[in-house]
Amino acid sequence: xxxxxxxxxxxxxxxxxxxxxxxxxxxxxxxxxxxxxxxxxxxxxxxxxxxxxxxxxxxxxxxxxxxxxxxxxxxxxxxxxxxxxxxxxxxxxxxxxxxxxxxxxxxxxxxxxxxxxxxxxxxxxxxxxxxxxxxxxxxxxxxxxxxxxxxxxxxxxxxxxxxxxxxxxxxxxxxxxxxxxxxxxxxxxxxxxxxxxxxxxxxxxxxxxxxxxxxxxxxxxxxxxxxxxxxxxxxxxxxxxxxxxxxxxxxxxxxxxxxxxxxxxxxxxxxxxxxxxxxxxxxxxxxxxxxxxxxxxxxxxxxxxxxxxxxxxxxxxxxxxxxxxxxxxxxxxxxxxxxxxxxxxxxxxxxxxxxxxxxxxxxxxxxxxxxxxxxxxxxxxxxxx
Numbered sequence: 001x002x003x004x005x006x007x008x009x010x011x012x013x014x015x016x017x018x019x020x021x022x023x024x025x026x027x028x029x030x031x032x033x034x035x036x037x038x039x040x041x042x043x044x045x046x047x048x049x050x051x052x053x054x055x056x057x058x059x060x061x062x063x064x065x066x067x068x069x070x071x072x073x074x075x076x077x078x079x080x081x082x083x084x085x086x087x088x089x090x091x092x093x094x095x096x097x098x099x100x101x102x103x104x105x106x107x108x109x110x111x112x113x114x115x116x117x118x119x120x121x122x123x124x125x126x127x128x129x130x131x132x133x134x135x136x137x138x139x140x141x142x143x144x145x146x147x148x149x150x151x152x153x154x155x156x157x158x159x160x161x162x163x164x165x166x167x168x169x170x171x172x173x174x175x176x177x178x179x180x181x182x183x184x185x186x187x188x189x190x191x192x193x194x195x196x197x198x199x200x201x202x203x204x205x206x207x208x209x210x211x212x213x214x215x216x217x218x219x220x221x222x223x224x225x226x227x228x229x230x231x232x233x234x235x236x237x238x239x240x241x242x243x244x245x246x247x248x249x250x251x252x253x254x255x256x257x258x259x260x261x262x263x264x265x266x267x268x269x270x271x272x273x274x275x276x277x278x279x280x281x282x283x284x285x286x287x288x289x290x291x292x293x294x295x296x297x298x299x300x301x302x303x304x305x306x307x308x309x310x311x312x313x314x315x316x317x318x319x320x321x322x323x324x325x326x327x328x329x330x331x332x333x334x335x336x337x338x339x340x341x342x343x344x345x346x347x348x349x350x351x352x353x354x355x356x357x358x359x360x361x362x363x364x365x366x367x368x369x370x371x372x373x374x375x376x377x378x379x380x381x382x383x384x385x
Contacts, residue, residue, distance in 0.1 A: 015059055023055035026088040033087035040085035042143075050079040051319050054092045061099040066112050070137030072096040073116040080123035093120070094147045101151025102158075109148070117144040139221075257282075257317060258292035263298060264315075272305050273312040289379045292355045293317070293326045296363070300328035300375040307332070310372075323361070323380045331372035352377070 029050060031043045041047075057071035077092045080086075097116065100109045117140075124140055264274040285293075297315055305314045310332040318325035350364055352375070355362040361379040368374045 004382070010234075011062055012059075013373075015061055016081065019055050019058040022088065022092050022095075025052040026055055027093070030085065030087040030089070034085035037085040039083075041083040043084065047079065047080070047084045050075045050084075051089050052087050054079075056101075058092065058095060062103060063098065065096075065100045065103045068118055069096040069100050069112055073119050076121050077122055078171050080120075081126065090143060094143060097132075097144055098147040098151040100146045102155050105150060108154075109151070113144055113148050116142065120144065187240075196257055256287070257285075257293055257297075257326075258296060260297065260317070262316065263294075264310055265300070267301055267305065271311060272306060273300070274301060274315055275312065276315045276317070278317045278319070282317075285324055285379075285381050289324055289359060289381055291358055292361075293324055293377065295355060295377055296352050296375065296377045297326050297328055303349075303375075304330045304332065304373075322382075323378050325376070325378045327377075328375045329372060330367065331368075331370075 027048060030047065034040050034043055038118075054072045054075040057075070058077040060070075061068040072093050073096070076089055079089055093116075097113055100112050104111075104112070121137065121140055122141065124137060200222050244358045260276050264276055267274050297317075301313060301315070304310065313328060313330040316329075318327075352365075353363050356377050357378065359379055361377060364374070364376040366374060
């Protein structure tokens with residue numbers, strides 16, 4: 001009920017309007033009700049005072065529902081015991097019972113309502129004039145049971161709605177947390193691919209430079225230039241990748257299969273000759289598929305550079321009606337111990353598998369029958385129109 005130490009004025013205003021409406025209705029309609037009840041006591045000043053007390057008690061029905069019910073019940077029971085006609089004051093009593101059922105837990109609400117019911121039954125047995133006796137218990141109980149049941153139903157419905165909203169809020173928070181975790185994992189994979197490939201190429205080029213420096217220093221300059229170019233490209237890509245974390249936005253531009261020639265040239269400077277073949281008609285594919293295909297090729301060629309012990313590799317890109325395929329093969333002998341079969345291998349192969357699986361594709365890795373190693377990925381795309 002409180003917000004910043006102040007009562008909610010909207011609720012207070014609503015209660016005031018309700019109390020005044022019931023007061024006016026009671027003062028005006030009670031006389032009409034008495035005209036249809038010949039045995040009742042005529043409306044007088046005491047009757048109007050009791051009607052006013054009952055109606056005005058609803059001013060505090062939200063702040064003190066039990067107190068409001070007690071005042072209304074005493075006024076209503078006194079009204080009926082004196083013998084005034086059944087009329088609008090009973091509507092006030094119904095609203096007081098309903099308020100207790102809505103604003104209090106079931107047990108205290110039931111106790112308060114039970115006390116009000118016992119007090120209300122006094123007029124059934126001791127009212128002025130002919131008392132209805134036990135035959136009047138059932139009608140009197142309806143004045144209590146019906147509003148109490150309605151109030152309990154409303155309370156339960158509100159609590160269920162509040163729980164649903166709280167669960168939805170928790171679900172949104174958990175979803176946002178999962179999305180943030182997935183984004184961090186994606187960025188980590190990107191950093192792994194960029195840094196891993198760049199360092200592997202730089203390491204190989206540095207070994208070439210060290211080998212050439214004592215014997216042919218003029219050719220070592222070529223390897224050092226390649227190191228400079230590779231490190232600069234890797235740093236640029238890493239800067240773009242990490243910039244997405246700071247901005248909270250997608251990276252632009254996104255690497256894709258169109259950058260395979262640049263990747264081939266970079267690896268050539270590291271001593272790995274890459275033969276790139278394209279099967280089918282190249283076409284634009286979704287950015288996520290394009291990026292995943294490029295990263296699979298990049299990681300596979302990085303593994304060739306690190307572990308295969310060969311100077312060449314083959315890359316085949318296939319454009320089919322419903323998928324894009326990439327295949328990287330080599331004839332080396334140094335990778336069988338590192339990635340002997342599907343489902344095994346280091347973090348690079350695991351990252352490739354996660355990328356491909358996230359897009360609903362398939363990844364096959366393993367030794368070739370004639371020697372060497374093969375990485376094959378198929379990524380589904382929408383068929384061209």
